[in-house]
Amino acid sequence: MKGRVWKFGDAISTDHIIPGRYFYLRSNLPELAKHIFEYERPGFSERVTPGDVIVAGQNFGQGSSREHAAIVIKMNGIQAVIAKSFARIFYRNCFNNGLPAVICDTERFREGDEIELFLDEGKIIHYPRSETISFVSIPPVMKRILEDGGLVEHVKKYKDLRLDF
Amino acid sequence: MGKTLAEKILGAHVGREVKPGEIVVVKTDLVYAQDGTGPLAARRVQEMGFEKVFNPSKTIFFLDHAAPSPRFELSNDHNFLRGFAEKTGCRISEVGNGISHQVVAENDVRPGDVVIGADSHTCTGGALGAFATGVGSTDAAVAMAIGKIWLRVPETLQVVVTGKLPTGVFGKDIILHLIGKIGASGATYKALEFVGDTIEHLDMAGRMTIANMAVEAGAKVGLFPSDAITRKWLNQMGRLGDFKPLASDSDALYEKTIEINAETLNPTIACPHQVDNTRTIEEIGEVRVDQVYLGTSCNGRLEDLQIAAKILKGKKVHPRTRMIVTPGSRSVYLEALKDGTMQVLIEAGAMALPAGCGACVGLHEGVLGDGEVCLATQPRNFQGRMGSPNSFIYLGSPAVAAATAIEGKIADPRKYL
Ligand code: SF4
Numbered sequence: 001m002k003g004r005v006w007k008f009g010d011a012i013s014t015d016h017i018i019p020g021r022y023f024y025l026r027s028n029l030p031e032l033a034k035h036i037f038e039y040e041r042p043g044f045s046e047r048v049t050p051g052d053v054i055v056a057g058q059n060f061g062q063g064s065s066r067e068h069a070a071i072v073i074k075m076n077g078i079q080a081v082i083a084k085s086f087a088r089i090f091y092r093n094c095f096n097n098g099l100p101a102v103i104c105d106t107e108r109f110r111e112g113d114e115i116e117l118f119l120d121e122g123k124i125i126h127y128p129r130s131e132t133i134s135f136v137s138i139p140p141v142m143k144r145i146l147e148d149g150g151l152v153e154h155v156k157k158y159k160d161l162r163l164d165f
Numbered sequence: 166m167g168k169t170l171a172e173k174i175l176g177a178h179v180g181r182e183v184k185p186g187e188i189v190v191v192k193t194d195l196v197y198a199q200d201g202t203g204p205l206a207a208r209r210v211q212e213m214g215f216e217k218v219f220n221p222s223k224t225i226f227f228l229d230h231a232a233p234s235p236r237f238e239l240s241n242d243h244n245f246l247r248g249f250a251e252k253t254g255c256r257i258s259e260v261g262n263g264i265s266h267q268v269v270a271e272n273d274v275r276p277g278d279v280v281i282g283a284d285s286h287t288c289t290g291g292a293l294g295a296f297a298t299g300v301g302s303t304d305a306a307v308a309m310a311i312g313k314i315w316l317r318v319p320e321t322l323q324v325v326v327t328g329k330l331p332t333g334v335f336g337k338d339i340i341l342h343l344i345g346k347i348g349a350s351g352a353t354y355k356a357l358e359f360v361g362d363t364i365e366h367l368d369m370a371g372r373m374t375i376a377n378m379a380v381e382a383g384a385k386v387g388l389f390p391s392d393a394i395t396r397k398w399l400n401q402m403g404r405l406g407d408f409k410p411l412a413s414d415s416d417a418l419y420e421k422t423i424e425i426n427a428e429t430l431n432p433t434i435a436c437p438h439q440v441d442n443t444r445t446i447e448e449i450g451e452v453r454v455d456q457v458y459l460g461t462s463c464n465g466r467l468e469d470l471q472i473a474a475k476i477l478k479g480k481k482v483h484p485r486t487r488m489i490v491t492p493g494s495r496s497v498y499l500e501a502l503k504d505g506t507m508q509v510l511i512e513a514g515a516m517a518l519p520a521g522c523g524a525c526v527g528l529h530e531g532v533l534g535d536g537e538v539c540l541a542t543q544p545r546n547f548q549g550r551m552g553s554p555n556s557f558i559y560l561g562s563p564a565v566a567a568a569t570a571i572e573g574k575i576a577d578p579r580k581y582l
Contacts (some may be wrong), residue, residue: 011349011439015547019554022527023230024238027204039554059350059383063547065285067301069207087383088354089285093301141315142190151303155213157380161307163315165188 002127003051003079007111008040010057014069014090016040017061026068033075050077053117055109057083061090067097074099080126082106082135094142095142096151104135119146140165167414169321170388171356174296174411178279185320185420194278194295197225199265200232201526202283202301204242205306207249209306219312221254223273225379226266228258232521235529255309263494263520264292266462270373271496275407276391281308286462286544288379292372293398294391294411299380318509319356319385320420321413322347322558326363328428335472336371337464337542339363340378341433345443353383355420360390363427369398370468370473377463378544381440434576435560438548452559452575456539457488458551459515459566461525464542465493469563470501474509476567476581482514483573488566489531490515491523515570526553533558540569 018036025032037044054060054073060083061069072095073081080100094101100119109115114127124133138146141163148154155161168176178191198206203226210218218224226246231239243260248255258268265282266289274280276294280287283305285398291295300314308314326339344351357379357566364372372389380385380533390412391397399408431445446469458467459473470492490510492498498520501507507517524531533539533556541551546558561569564578571581 013547015550019549021528021549021552023201023526023528023534026201027238027242039549059336059353062349062383063285063545065202065283065287065299065301067202067283067303070301085350085353087350088385089299089301089380092304096303139188140316150181151307152209152212155310156308160311161190161313161315163188164190 001079002114002116002156003053005053005055005109009113012056012060012133013063014066015063017069018072021136033072036072036076045076048076054078054081055106058085060086062087065089067093070094070097070099095145098150102135168262169413169417170358171319171321174277175318179394183318185318187318189314190315191279193281193308193312193314195223195273196281196305197265197387198305199227199229200285201230202244203287205302206283206306209303210310213310215310218253218255218309224309226250226256226257229264230522230526231528232260239247248318262521264462264522267493271402276409276411281314283304285380286377288387289373289377289462291376291387292389293395294389296386298385321356321358322352323419323422324357324359326361326425326427328426330427333432333564333582334430335562336374338430338433340375341443342430344382344441347382349441350383355384356386356388357384358388370466374463381544396402435546437546437557439546446577449575454486454540454569454574455537457566457570458492458524458539458541460523461543463544464563467497467500470506473563474506477513478509480513480571482570485573486570488515488570489524491518492520494520540566540575542566
C-alpha cells in the first residue's frame with residue numbers, strides 16, 4: 001500500500017508520542033489516540049490518512065514501556081514506522097500489535113513523500129526519487145508474530161509461545 | 166567458554182547453554198504490571214482466553230502511579246484491577262504501598278530470577294542479580310497467562326568501576342556519567358553488567374539507582390553480581406533464604422568493556438530534555454529551580470532520604486522553591502519516620518506525599534507549569550514528562566536535590582558534606 005511520509009527527528013520518546021499526562025485515558029483508547037504527537041505535531045490525528053508512514057531518526061520510541069504508544073500509532077491508521085533505530089520495548093510493542101517497525105537509513109525521506117512498503121521483499125519504493133531502498137530484514141521471530149496477527153492472536157492459536165528460532 | 170550473568174540466568178531458565186543473539190522462550194519467576202500498563206495487560210489475558218493466571222502468588226498489579234487516584238477514570242482502572250486480582254487470585258499492591266520496583270526488591274526478587282514487568286524500570290531488579298526487564302502490557306500478559314516470555318539473549322557490555330567514590334558523589338552520578346558517555350541508545354538490546362571494587366562496596370540503594378537507569382541507555386537489563394551486599398540486603402528484608410551467590414565467569418565474553426574511574430567523578434546533572442545531555446555540576450552555570458523532587462523508583466530509598474536530610478538539617482528550603490518528597494515504599498516511609506529523617510525534611514520546609522511514583526509522570530502531586538524548572542531525582546527528563554511541554558527537568562542525585570532546595574538554584578552538595 002502506498003502512503004505519505006510523516007517525518008520526525010531523532011530521540012522521539014513515548015512521551016512525545018502520547019504524553020504521560022493522558023495516563024487517565026488509557027482505558028479509553030479512541031479518545032487517547034486523538035492526543036497522538038499533540039505537542040510534536042499539532043493536529044496530527046486529524047490530518048493523518050490511513051496508510052501513512054512515520055519515518056524517524058535514531059532511537060524512536062525511547063522511554064516508557066507504555067504499549068499505548070504503539071497502539072495509538074496503529075489506531076491512527078499508520079501502516080508502519082520506519083526509523084534508523086528503535087528502543088527495544090517499543091520495538092516489541094509494535095510487532096505485538098501487528099504494526100511493522102522497519103529499520104533503514106531514513107535520511108533521504110522528506111515529509112509528504114509518497115512511498116510504498118514491501119515487507120516480504122524487504123524494500124521500499126520512494127516515488128519522488130524513483131528509488132528502491134532495501135531495509136534491514138525483519139527478524140524471523142517478529143515476522144512470525146506479524147503473520148499470526150500480533151502476539152495475542154499467536155497465543156490464542158497455540159496456547160503457548162512458539163517462537164524459538 | 167565462560168558465561169556472562171545474563172547468559173547464565175537465561176540458560177538456567179531454558180535448561181541448556183545459550184548464546185548471545187539466540188531467541189529463547191524462558192520461564193518467568195515473577196511478573197508484574199502497574200496501574201498504567203496493568204489494565205491493558207489484564208484485558209489481554211482475558212482476550213487470549215485465560216480465566217486464571219499461571220502463577221497467582223508471583224503475579225502482581227501495583228497501584229502506584231496514580232496513588233491515590235487523582236481522577237475518576239483512574240479510580241475505575243484501579244477497581245478493574247482489584248476485580249481482576251480477585252477473580253484470578255493474583256496479588257494487588259494497594260495505593261500507598263509504594264512503587265512496584267521498590268516493593269518487589271524488598272519482597273520478591275531473588276538473585277538468578279527472570280523478572281518481567283510492564284514498566285520500563287523493571288530493570289531495577291538487576292541490582293539483586295536478577296534478569297529483570299521491562300516489556301509492554303501484551304508481553305507481560307503472556308507471562309501472566311502462561312508463565313513464559315521470549316527473549317533475545319543479549320550481548321553484555323561490562324562496566325568496570327574502580328576507586329573510591331569522592332564525598333558527594335553517588336550511584337546516581339556513576340550512571341548519569343555512563344549514560345552521558347555512551348548515549349541514550351548506547352546499550353540498546355544489550356545487557357549492562359557492573360563490576361569493579363567501587364561496585365563491590367556500593368550499597369543496595371546505590372546499585373538499584375544504577376540498575377534502574379540501565380534502560381535510559383537503552384539496555385535490556387542492568388546486572389550486578391549477587392554478593393555480600395546482596396546477602397546483607399536480603400537478610401535485612403528477612404529473606405536470607407533467597408540468597409545465592411552469582412557472578413559472571415572470569416573468562417566470559419563481553420562485547421565491550423567500559424572503564425570508569427570513580428575517583429574522577431563529580432556530581433552530574435542531566436539537562437533538558439534528554440537523559441544523555443549530561444554536565445558536571447561545575448559546568449551547569451546558574452539554573453534557578455521552582456521545584457525539587459526527591460523520590461521515585463530511582464532514588465526513593467531510605468539512604469536517599471537520609472543524605473538529603475543530612476544536608477538539609479537545620480537549614481531551610483529556599484522561599485522561591487518547593488520541595489516534594491515521596492518515599493519509594495511504605496517501609497521506606499516508616500523507616501524515615503522512625504529514624505527522624507522525615508522530621509528533618511519537613512522541618513526544613515519539604516512536603517511529604519504518599520509512597521508511590523508521585524510527580525514523576527506528570528499526573529498529579531507536583532505537575533509543572535509553563536516555564537517551570539524542576540530538579541528531580543527520577544530517572545528521566547523527557548519534554549513534558551512532568552506536566553507542561555514548556556517546562557524543564559534536570560536530573561541529579563538526592564544530595565544535589567537537597568543542596569538545590571537550599572539555594573533555589575542547582576547547587577553543588579559537596580560544600581554541605
Ligand atoms: S517513579 Fe517514575 S520512573 Fe519510577 S516507576 Fe514510577 S513513574 Fe516510572
